[in-house]
Amino acid sequence: MSIKYYLSYLQQLEAESIHIIRETMAEFAKPVVLYSIGKDSSVLMHLVQKAFYPAKIPFPMLHIDTGYKFQEMISFRDHYAKKNGADLIVYKNESDEAQHLGPDEAHTDHYIYHKKTKPLLEALAKFGFDAAIGGARRDEDKARAKERIFSHRNKFNVWDPKNQRPELWHNYNCQIHKGESMRVFPLSNWTEIDIWRYIKEENIDVVPLYFAKKRKVVSRKGLYLMINEFVQPHDDEEVLDIMCRYRTLGCSPSTGAIPSEATTLDLIIEEMCSFDTSERQTRAIDATSSNAMEKKKRDGYF
Amino acid sequence: MNNNANNRDLELLRIVAIGSVDDGKSTLIGRLLHDTGLIYRDHLEALPKSDTSPEEVDLAFLTDGLMAEQEQGITIDVAYRYMAASKRRIIIADVPGHEQYTRNMVTGASTAHLALLLIDARKGLLEQSKRHLFISSLLGIPHILIAINKMDLVDYDEQVFQDICRDVIDFAKKLKIRDLQFIPVSALKGDMVVSRGDKLDWYTGRTILTYLETLEVTGDLNLIDFRLPIQLVLRPNQDYRGYAGTIEGGSVKVGEEVTILPSKETTRIKSISVGGEKRKYAFTPQSVVVTFDDEIDASRGEVIARTNNIPHTANVFEAFICWMDSVRLETKQTYILKHCYKSTRCTISTLEYKLNVNTLHRQKNTKTLKFNEIGRVQIETSSPIFFDSYEQNRNMGNFILVDEATNHTVAAGMILPKLHSKGSSLSQKPPQKGGVIWFTGLSGSGKTTIADRVFKELKKRNIPCERLDGDILRDSVTSHLGFSKKDRELNVNIAGFLAERLAAHGVIVLATFISPYRKDREQLKERIGNFTEIYVNAPLEVCRSRDVKGLYKQVQEGQITSFTGVDSPYEPPESPDLEIQTDQDSLDDSVSLFMEWFEKKNFSGN
Numbered sequence: 001m002s003i004k005y006y007l008s009y010l011q012q013l014e015a016e017s018i019h020i021i022r023e024t025m026a027e028f029a030k031p032v033v034l035y036s037i038g039k040d041s042s043v044l045m046h047l048v049q050k051a052f053y054p055a056k057i058p059f060p061m062l063h064i065d066t067g068y069k070f071q072e073m074i075s076f077r078d079h080y081a082k083k084n085g086a087d088l089i090v091y092k093n094e095s096d097e098a099q100h101l102g103p104d105e106a107h108t109d110h111y112i113y114h115k116k117t118k119p120l121l122e123a124l125a126k127f128g129f130d131a132a133i134g135g136a137r138r139d140e141d142k143a144r145a146k147e148r149i150f151s152h153r154n155k156f157n158v159w160d161p162k163n164q165r166p167e168l169w170h171n172y173n174c175q176i177h178k179g180e181s182m183r184v185f186p187l188s189n190w191t192e193i194d195i196w197r198y199i200k201e202e203n204i205d206v207v208p209l210y211f212a213k214k215r216k217v218v219s220r221k222g223l224y225l226m227i228n229e230f231v232q233p234h235d236d237e238e239v240l241d242i243m244c245r246y247r248t249l250g251c252s253p254s255t256g257a258i259p260s261e262a263t264t265l266d267l268i269i270e271e272m273c274s275f276d277t278s279e280r281q282t283r284a285i286d287a288t289s290s291n292a293m294e295k296k297k298r299d300g301y302f
Numbered sequence: 303m304n305n306n307a308n309n310r311d312l313e314l315l316r317i318v319a320i321g322s323v324d325d326g327k328s329t330l331i332g333r334l335l336h337d338t339g340l341i342y343r344d345h346l347e348a349l350p351k352s353d354t355s356p357e358e359v360d361l362a363f364l365t366d367g368l369m370a371e372q373e374q375g376i377t378i379d380v381a382y383r384y385m386a387a388s389k390r391r392i393i394i395a396d397v398p399g400h401e402q403y404t405r406n407m408v409t410g411a412s413t414a415h416l417a418l419l420l421i422d423a424r425k426g427l428l429e430q431s432k433r434h435l436f437i438s439s440l441l442g443i444p445h446i447l448i449a450i451n452k453m454d455l456v457d458y459d460e461q462v463f464q465d466i467c468r469d470v471i472d473f474a475k476k477l478k479i480r481d482l483q484f485i486p487v488s489a490l491k492g493d494m495v496v497s498r499g500d501k502l503d504w505y506t507g508r509t510i511l512t513y514l515e516t517l518e519v520t521g522d523l524n525l526i527d528f529r530l531p532i533q534l535v536l537r538p539n540q541d542y543r544g545y546a547g548t549i550e551g552g553s554v555k556v557g558e559e560v561t562i563l564p565s566k567e568t569t570r571i572k573s574i575s576v577g578g579e580k581r582k583y584a585f586t587p588q589s590v591v592v593t594f595d596d597e598i599d600a601s602r603g604e605v606i607a608r609t610n611n612i613p614h615t616a617n618v619f620e621a622f623i624c625w626m627d628s629v630r631l632e633t634k635q636t637y638i639l640k641h642c643y644k645s646t647r648c649t650i651s652t653l654e655y656k657l658n659v660n661t662l663h664r665q666k667n668t669k670t671l672k673f674n675e676i677g678r679v680q681i682e683t684s685s686p687i688f689f690d691s692y693e694q695n696r697n698m699g700n701f702i703l704v705d706e707a708t709n710h711t712v713a714a715g716m717i718l719p720k721l722h723s724k725g726s727s728l729s730q731k732p733p734q735k736g737g738v739i740w741f742t743g744l745s746g747s748g749k750t751t752i753a754d755r756v757f758k759e760l761k762k763r764n765i766p767c768e769r770l771d772g773d774i775l776r777d778s779v780t781s782h783l784g785f786s787k788k789d790r791e792l793n794v795n796i797a798g799f800l801a802e803r804l805a806a807h808g809v810i811v812l813a814t815f816i817s818p819y820r821k822d823r824e825q826l827k828e829r830i831g832n833f834t835e836i837y838v839n840a841p842l843e844v845c846r847s848r849d850v851k852g853l854y855k856q857v858q859e860g861q862i863t864s865f866t867g868v869d870s871p872y873e874p875p876e877s878p879d880l881e882i883q884t885d886q887d888s889l890d891d892s893v894s895l896f897m898e899w900f901e902k903k904n905f906s907g908n
Contacts, residue, residue, distance in 0.1 A: 009391040022547075053591070145381045145383065168700065169700045176709060189382065
């Protein structure tokens with residue numbers, strides 16, 4: 001038997017992520033995995049399954065629903081949970097204040113806080129989760145580039161970027177006081193292209209919106225917004241019928257499609273290599289200020 | 303974006319980039335990312351213009367991510383950056399170099415294969431850089447690359463570069479550094495970072511990028527000492543008990559005998575799976591699940607290892623620690639020590655000395671360690687841990703200390719090889735029993751190649767060993783001997799005598815001699831006692847085609863006669879202790895095969 005002691009970088013990243021996921025399960029009383037339905041969530045869930053195979057996924061999946069997600073995302077979510085027998089918790093901010101926020105406000109900090117951050121914190125408190133695993137990657141944003149893999153939150157869920165615990169070797173300090181929690185990022189060292197290559201290699205299902213198709217859109221504030229129940233063309237807007245796809249997925253009224261012919265994973269990977277802008281460029285929510293992500297993260301956003 | 307779409311066989315290289323506030327480290331990393339086309343347009347457009355030249359954007363802002371950093375113009379925290387080079391994916395931990403954040407350097411350095419250290423050409427080797435070199439060596443980073451930056455500000459003067467290299471080498475002599483390299487650069491102008499530029503013609507070495515792409519790192523893996531600390535036990539049903547964890551050293555095969563610490567129960571590996579797929583073998587750093595032949599009740603924090611090669615077990619040991627908290631070390635206080643997956647209470651029983659990282663001076667009679675200070679300590683844990691020295695295995699030799707009250711990570715620790723067997727220390731490696739391992743086989747069968755590699759492996763594990771072969775002897779003590787039958791016999795006899803004396807003093811002797819006659823080898827065995835015979839076997843045609851020393855050619859041309867295997871007989875061993883077939887197994891496999899045999903053979907004293 002000839003033995004090869006070689007791991008490709010994707011296999012190394014996979015091993016590291018599985019290690020982190022298992023460590024979370026071993027060290028915390030009540031972990032949860034944050035599920036956002038996007039490509040990173042698909043990869044994260046795949047790794048969670050691998051980490052515990054042949055055992056089932058040992059913790060619930062939590063989805064914070066703003067009510068304005070694409071219909072394709074919601075049906076993908078429900079299908080995934082059913083197929084894998086996962087314990088899916090869907091949580092929504094039902095307060096009047098949140099209910100008042102309509103699709104046209106989906107890009108504002110106010111909306112993010114009430115529709116995403118606040119219900120997330122409420123759900124974590126309500127169910128008593130002490131560790132929340134998320135699919136954020138360090139290459140997404142320069143504030144994320146500085147966050148630890150095991151990122152401590154005090155009892156007010158505040159991230160203190162200047163006093164982060166040093167993270168040494170793969171030896172993670174998981175000690176927390178009652179009422180505090182940990183955010184855990186197993187995909188920290190993955191980049192956008194790694195995610196796609198892994199999806200291809202492992203044959204992972206993703207929401208069909210990632211693939212190019214003829215879709216009816218309007219061009220608004222520099223984004224191609226798809227016409228659906230939340231986005232209707234204004235009188236002065238022309239409805240375009242173009243081949244397009246999504247590079248990231250968020251709330252339908254604030255997430256733009258990109259013109260694309262990439263109908264397969266191979267074509268998506270090929271297209272990725274020609275991009276000269278980052279994926280967050282298609283998200284109106286990040287554009288509000290240059291340090292938008294750090295501020296949101298300090299508040300408790302993922 | 304240059305992302306090597308079609309190359310899935312990329313290697314992963316983790317580097318830590320270290321430099322002080324003004325060395326231009328952020329600029330260098332920004333330059334690497336920028337010139338390799340790895341910066342997205344929207345990120346680039348968001349950058350402020352450079353103070354010094356308004357046309358250029360300030361690349362430093364690419365890595366300074368936090369608001370406070372941009373306000374103060376400094377880097378506070380470790381930032382991770384990702385690069386795709388032609389043969390590898392590179393993770394850069396970008397750490398600040400100024401004094402109050404030494405803990406961040408330790409953080410970034412702990413997982414790195416390579417330290418990229420910046421020195422300002424105008425300033426030369428400052429105390430700060432000495433500290434960076436010291437910490438890099440303390441953390442066992444295998445490779446160190448010194449980028450002497452701002453060459454543009456010293457007129458690209460070669461003498462400046464040479465002087466700094468000399469100063470660094472002088473200082474580095476006091477440290478344990480395996481591989482130290484230098485490159486002159488101007489990060490601001492881009493010389494020798496990605497492209498060569500035209501100002502440093504006198505320098506003929508590699509650019510930073512080429513160096514990063516070609517640095518050999520696979521050889522740094524320890525593939526011999528199998529260690530699998532149990533992270534999690536998986537029990538999906540009554541019939542299945544799987545042990546999940548990351549292999550922290552070595553490799554393992556289905557069917558191999560293993561011992562579990564601390565119970566010392568032995569069993570065999572029944573199955574191995576990686577991410578749900580069955581495998582015949584697995585190796586570091588894979589995350590795996592293994593099952594055993596026997597029902598054994600092991601739990602998180604226990605360690606699986608090969609029966610004749612197990613880690614140390616002790617509750618008293620010595621270590622270097624780097625203090626990382628604003629609250630100073632209290633020797634009487636209890637801390638939580640986390641090692642592999644085991645958390646146990648501990649105290650610092652002795653603070654032997656504090657190390658001045660600028661002068662390497664040892665300050666004894668010290669009572670405490672403050673933020674960023676490094677000390678040599680003795681630690682006592684409430685229950686034993688299972689470890690290797692940090693030098694031998696970074697994963698099995700590290701620990702962190704956590705303050706029970708604040709939960710802060712207060713120290714990073716590296717366990718030292720020397721053991722104190724005070725009180726409840728459970729086991730210690732017995733002293734080495736010497737022995738002669740005799741490699742016999744045709745010329746060109748691979749004896750020397752295998753023995754040389756084995757020699758390195760044994761050295762790595764601090765096993766006293768020595769190499770002996772005909773050439774080594776003829777180059778030294780037996781240079782007067784020729785190649786007649788009589789002279790050859792004499793040569794082998796002298797070799798046997800030396801081997802015997804060395805073995806008597808605890809040395810493992812790796813002797814490689816064609817030694818064609820069965821009778822001669824049997825005589826050696828009788829004389830030496832602890833003598834084992836390794837038959838390195840390859841068909842004559844294969845040896846002839848290799849012809850490493852050109853001897854077969856000389857035989858063919860009639861310059862040599864009575865050549866073993868051609869016109870002089872070779873008598874293969876009838877029952878060798880181990881046979882290695884080098885025409886079938888690769889060198890790596892042959893060495894693994896040998897090391898497995900060696901471990902089972904148990905040369906240690908018990």
